[in-house]
Amino acid sequence: MNTWWDELQSHFELRSKESTLLNWRKKAFADFQKVGLPKQKHDWWRSTPLKQFFSNAIGDAQIQSEFKKCRVPKNSIVIHVQGSITDIETSSLPEGVTILPIMQALEQHPQWIETYLGQALSHEDGLSALNSALFDSGVLVHIAPGVHLEQTIFIHHQPACGQVSHSRTLVILEADASAQVLEYFDGGDATCVLNQVTEIILQERANCRHLKIQNLSANAKLQSMLTVHQQESSQLNGFLMQLGGKMSSCDMNIDLKAIHAHVNLSGLFLPKDHQFHQQRLSINHHAGYCQSEQDFRGILDHHAQGVFIGRVYVAEGALKTEAHQTNKNLVLAKSAQMVTCPELQIYADDVICSHGATVGQLDNDALFYLQSRGFSEPQAKEILVKAFVMAHFDTISDGALRDWCIAKMENE
């Protein structure tokens, strides 16, 4: 049985045969070798059960995975990504909107690739470096200046069986552009590991709504990173929901590079039955007058494990920053385990920053109240849990999209 390391080397050898991006890939792989696979003593990975996360036997890459389709939100441009295959269902796109498989974009739009690919990504955690070196599927989205895309860009990811896949999505919104992207992960099995990175570049006054719904099968593993560079007065609304998967880590890195940028993030994870869900954030205020709000919630059931790391960094000179973070966790069963680490690194004085975290159970008084009004205990619990979660969905302004997300959650 091959080890991860051997597999990675041979995959890299394959990639090296490509002509485009050769040097860039080489450097990325070198970065990965320097950092190596995650170690427990590394701050970013200190609470992750590393052995379990990386314990996969790599299977036979020859197995063909079959793509299972799902119900899609109305008015969407649909793209399927599985293994090394990227398939764009929708053929005609509005003017100013370019959506291509990223491997094609490497050839057809080298100027965008050169300017934007990897710009928002540091290779600090190792796995993103690996992704840079090895990605062979994913989507490039480019919205021209001033263009507002009404349709939802629906990217449907399904990990390929029997392998570790690396996929990269690059979304570029030029000045004054706006778009809505929904990345949906489902399927997979015990032999799948997906290492996925999405980079979003928002130029001045661009506006992006990004949703990530992880609904993998109970045995699959996911490491995903969303990294965003925001320029002046740009706006990002991020929504994240983790429902399935055996071990799933959805990380976000937001760099507010210029003044008056605004980011609003809300996240939800619902691990149960020995699942491990992790949400790690790094919000970096490099410039002044920016605002960030983060509201992350978790509901942990039997034998679930959850980790939240919320790092807010305010650079020296980033005056009039406002950053607020909350992390609330509901632990429903004795065997569940939650670790939360909200962090603040503040190097400027004229700022307003706060964070809050709670870990608790359902309010007994509230439970009793509902039961006294005729609800059974399980019903009362359900009502309270729902209440805990519902506020999140209010951040999705698009009604159809919101309903679609709620439906996915309720199925779980």
Place this chain on the structure above:
Amino acid sequence: MLKVNKLHAKIGEQEILKGISLNIGAGEVHAIMGPNGSGKSTFSKVLAGHTDYEVTQGSVMFNGEDLLTLTPSERAQKGLFLSFQYPVEIPGVTNINFLKAAVNAVRKAQGKMSLDAIDFLSYIRQKCAQVSMDEGFLYRSINEGFSGGEKKRNEMVQLLALEPTLAILDETDSGLDIDALKTIAEGVNQMRSPERSMIVVTHYQRLLNYIQPDFVHVLANGRIIKSGDKSLALELEKKGYGWLESLEKA
């Protein structure tokens, strides 16, 4: 008491006061009215010495002394009081301790003995009663969790406690209902005396029914465009600020 001569002031690069001249005698109550953006609050803050603003021209004499060379705390110790339009909150600092420190600082500057804890408590209780302020507020942090009306009443308690010679009331009436307004006005009227002068800055005429001014000045675009007695305020209410702007253009 106060002689303002061709005062110009700016904030950042923007000039707000464009040559204000005004004379206030002892015992007089002057009202300053004007539309939003005319520079009313700026004028108050410049007199109090707020560092956001820079005086570019002109002079201000307070009881024969050059006011502009004094720091804000020195101006306060000499008897100048500003009641803020939006009083700030200071968590962890109780009202009573703040008031005691302020009162004693002013007394010290004036060569008087500080009040000890017991004397001060009875002193401040009196002042609270004058504006119907519940004593419990003394033990809360400054303005923390106060409603708009409570904040204004807090400003009044401070006014009564510090006994200034020149009191500047910056939009004291904003956000108050009629009853609150009456209570505030009563407190202010109790402070009227031949040795004390007041500048009442307001957008609406209503307050001036309760605090009757001796003089009314209308401020527009950083300048006083008309002065008169209290009837000017009534005329303004009837005709609106637009009337005055047309006057200004003429």
Place this chain on the structure above:
Amino acid sequence: MASNDHLQSWLDKDYEHGFSTQIETDSFEPGLNEDIIRRLSEIKQEPAFMLEWRLKAFEFWKTMEHPEWSTATFPKIDYQKLSYYSAPKNLKDGPKSLDEVDPELLKTYAKLGIPLREQEMLAGVAVDAVFDSVSVATTFKAKLREYGVIFCSMSEALREHPELVQKYLGTVVPFRDNFYACLNSAVFSDGSFVYIPPGVRCPMELSTYFRINALSTGQFERTLIIADKNSYVSYLEGCTAPMRDENQLHAAVVELVALEGAQIKYSTVQNWYPGDAQGRGGIYNFVTKRGICKEKGAKISWTQIETGSAITWKYPSVILLGDNTVGEFYSVAVTNHYQQADTGTKMIHLGKNTSSTIISKGISAGRSRNVYRGLVRVAPTAKNARNFTQCDSLLMGSSCSALTYPTIDVRHSAAQIEHEATTSKISDEQLFYCLQRGIEQEDAVSMIVNGFCKQVLKELPMEFAVEATKLLGISLEGAVG
């Protein structure tokens, strides 16, 4: 920026206690090896078990690596260059009353503002004054004896009550715990020992003063406080140190043991020399402080006001082992110039119905760095654990920083944990409000800072409140009427 100037003058206070006492000291030559440790144990006439323990610790220490994880930066310490024993010559046998104390030393204490005579008469506080590495005077032993309270130096405790020391020493902080605790276990020279018998409420606050005097002396104090069933003690620790050019090391260990229903309140007001405005010559302060609420109903509170020391590294912790136990941590940490503070607490919930409260206030100015690290851990056995944490930072000036790294690790569902943190500065509006009311700049800043720290300051015993406020440079405001 105008407000920076206002605030800066408030923070530029000269360090008042900069001087040293001209007394001969009988010190060891620099160096650290087994022989030094044997000589140390012999000179103190320690029982055999103590020497054995020291040697075990030393063996283990040699295998340990200097910790690298803190964000603080400092030049590597050469442990062979330090001397591990320093005693005033004429005090080998210890004085029986104040009259026997070297008058020079008494003068030193007077200069530090703790005239023992006055304290004896007015405050009724027993002072175990530690001068360098040997205890100089222990007052009020007689009075405490009436209550059965033992308050003496660690050296004396080892001679008079070895069984008590042996039972508890190293049970809360084993020598394997961390690098500095291990070094301390091997070479500690003295410290305080307190034992409160069952049911006794210690009649006065116990207090200790430290000073580091001789050049290149590492200060390794070891304190052990045992509160037996249903007893109560309030212990104060305050430190001052003279101006020195060479950095001085302070690596103390404090162990608290609270048995059933007992309460220990440990307060520290720390005023180490912080290094000059360029960051040279301050004290390195690495302390391991831990308390264990061993049996049910016990309670331990840590209250600290930290200012000064070039580098502070301390995490007073409480292990909540017994059921219905309570742990509290109240802290104000002020850093200025080039100081680096890395402080925080660990609350380990093991028993049922345990509760902990953490209130941490950090104030940073100049080019300083103020780091809070907290851990709240709820074990699977800790049913109904409760924690409330409030962690606030006040930044004064544009070159300082505040970093907050709390970790909340919960492994039992019936737990209620709440954590809040805020970062802010003193706003121009708040300052102007005070100025306009006639309050001088310095007083205004003091007042606002005091309001910021209020929750912590009110936890201090009265005697210490004065020292604390001197340090924070403000006059304490008590309730009126």
